[in-house]
Amino acid sequence: MSIVSSISPRALAAPESGIVELVNYARGREGLLPLWVGEGDLPTPDFISRAAMDALAAGETFYTWQRGIPELRQALSDYYDRHFGIRLPVEHFYVTGSGMQAIQIAVQALTSPGDELVYLSPSWPNIAAALEISGARSVGVELQFAGGKWAVDLNRIEAAITPKTKGIFINTPSNPTGWTATKQDLGDILALARKHDLWIMADEIYARYSFAGGRAPSFLDVMDEGDKIIFVNSFSKNWSMTGWRVGWIVAPPEMGQVLENLIQYSTSGVAQFMQKGAVAALDQGDDFVAANIAKAARSRDILCDALVATNRVETLKPDGAIYAFLKIDGVTESRRAALDIVDKTGVGLAPGTAFGQGGELFLRACFLRDPTQVAVAAERLCDYILKL
Numbered sequence: 001m002s003i004v005s006s007i008s009p010r011a012l013a014a015p016e017s018g019i020v021e022l023v024n025y026a027r028g029r030e031g032l033l034p035l036w037v038g039e040g041d042l043p044t045p046d047f048i049s050r051a052a053m054d055a056l057a058a059g060e061t062f063y064t065w066q067r068g069i070p071e072l073r074q075a076l077s078d079y080y081d082r083h084f085g086i087r088l089p090v091e092h093f094y095v096t097g098s099g100m101q102a103i104q105i106a107v108q109a110l111t112s113p114g115d116e117l118v119y120l121s122p123s124w125p126n127i128a129a130a131l132e133i134s135g136a137r138s139v140g141v142e143l144q145f146a147g148g149k150w151a152v153d154l155n156r157i158e159a160a161i162t163p164k165t166k167g168i169f170i171n172t173p174s175n176p177t178g179w180t181a182t183k184q185d186l187g188d189i190l191a192l193a194r195k196h197d198l199w200i201m202a203d204e205i206y207a208r209y210s211f212a213g214g215r216a217p218s219f220l221d222v223m224d225e226g227d228k229i230i231f232v233n234s235f236s237k238n239w240s241m242t243g244w245r246v247g248w249i250v251a252p253p254e255m256g257q258v259l260e261n262l263i264q265y266s267t268s269g270v271a272q273f274m275q276k277g278a279v280a281a282l283d284q285g286d287d288f289v290a291a292n293i294a295k296a297a298r299s300r301d302i303l304c305d306a307l308v309a310t311n312r313v314e315t316l317k318p319d320g321a322i323y324a325f326l327k328i329d330g331v332t333e334s335r336r337a338a339l340d341i342v343d344k345t346g347v348g349l350a351p352g353t354a355f356g357q358g359g360e361l362f363l364r365a366c367f368l369r370d371p372t373q374v375a376v377a378a379e380r381l382c383d384y385i386l387k388l
Helices: 018-026 046-057 070-084 099-110 125-134 154-160 183-196 253-264 272-284 286-309 334-345 371-386
Strands: 093-096 116-121 137-142 144-146 149-151 165-171 199-203 229-234 247-250 323-328 362-366
Touching: 018 334, 046 272, 070 093, 070 247, 070 272, 093 099, 093 253, 099 125, 099 199, 099 229, 099 247, 099 253, 116 125, 116 154, 125 137, 137 154, 154 183, 165 183, 183 199, 286 323, 286 371, 334 362, 334 371
Parallel strands: 116 137, 116 165, 165 199, 199 229
Antiparallel strands: 093 247, 144 149, 229 247, 323 362
16 A cells, blocks of 8 residues: 555645646746736735844744634734724624635635535635545536626525535626626625525625725625624735735634634644734735735736737736736637746736636636736737637
8 A cells, every 4th residue: 555545645635726827837937927816926025024134133032812812813814904994893704824724724624524515616725625634525606707707696505405515605796707796786695695594704805905995895885793604814915914824704703613623723823923924914014915906907008908909818907906817719628728828928816726626717817916027927918819
């Protein structure tokens, strides 16, 4: 018996990331324009890094609060007051070691082996993988695609619900499609969850990236006290902190001890000096986030306008998030196309095959980058597309 064959079947079944495969294939190439992962091109701003360095220099390197330091939980409460118009006491907030860990903990809290969670597809692949590794089953429901736009069909969601279903995962604005739920969509989904006594796991990481102005609609806009909703979020996208691996959960205070226990038995909390950087991000970072959103909007227009002008790409400018999801005439297998594109153009895209059912014919490009870089990437991609 080989060493690998003796590993847990759940671990063996964990899929290789189709995004990471492309990154590993072409990482470090000269002249590469990496639009494949969901991050911007700016390092973490100095006011955030300085706060963390000051805390590190002050010796804030000991074990700390499992739920998050009081200053950070208060800063999160204040942030939601400013941007979501809701005052939630600090007992609703729990700091995690990344948005990904927030999802893992939420999955552990809501599901048992054999349970099912419905999600909208194409989707960021990590939610389905987190469910399957935990022993639960992920049930994808395809968004509808027509005329370059994506839409949700409530009837499809309800048809996927079984006696084993414990909840619905909703990511809006969506990675990778850019689909952004309306307030009516969220109200209808919440009514469906109430009807079937299901949890909603709300991934609103891109809520600030709404190109209609303001922020995107949130379940916070439609929920009532007592609704079974758990929110997962991250510092990564808004404040250029992808490498920090700090996230948070918003949940009913009654779940507090459960969530604290799950944090304790996974990471035992996030380093205090990193949390001090996160406090600075929330308290001082509104102007930085606004600049990031404005840059994303400019780059979105540059990329999408150029690609649509080829008359070979089916897409529209996304309403939210930081991605263009492209359907190119003649591309029938996006993994092979992504490999060919990076070899011939030096532009790194993520293959739609990485995002599950409904994504097979698409490619994802992250446009949270300097508009001049995106213009170069667009020119290279258009030249490639017109030669197909």
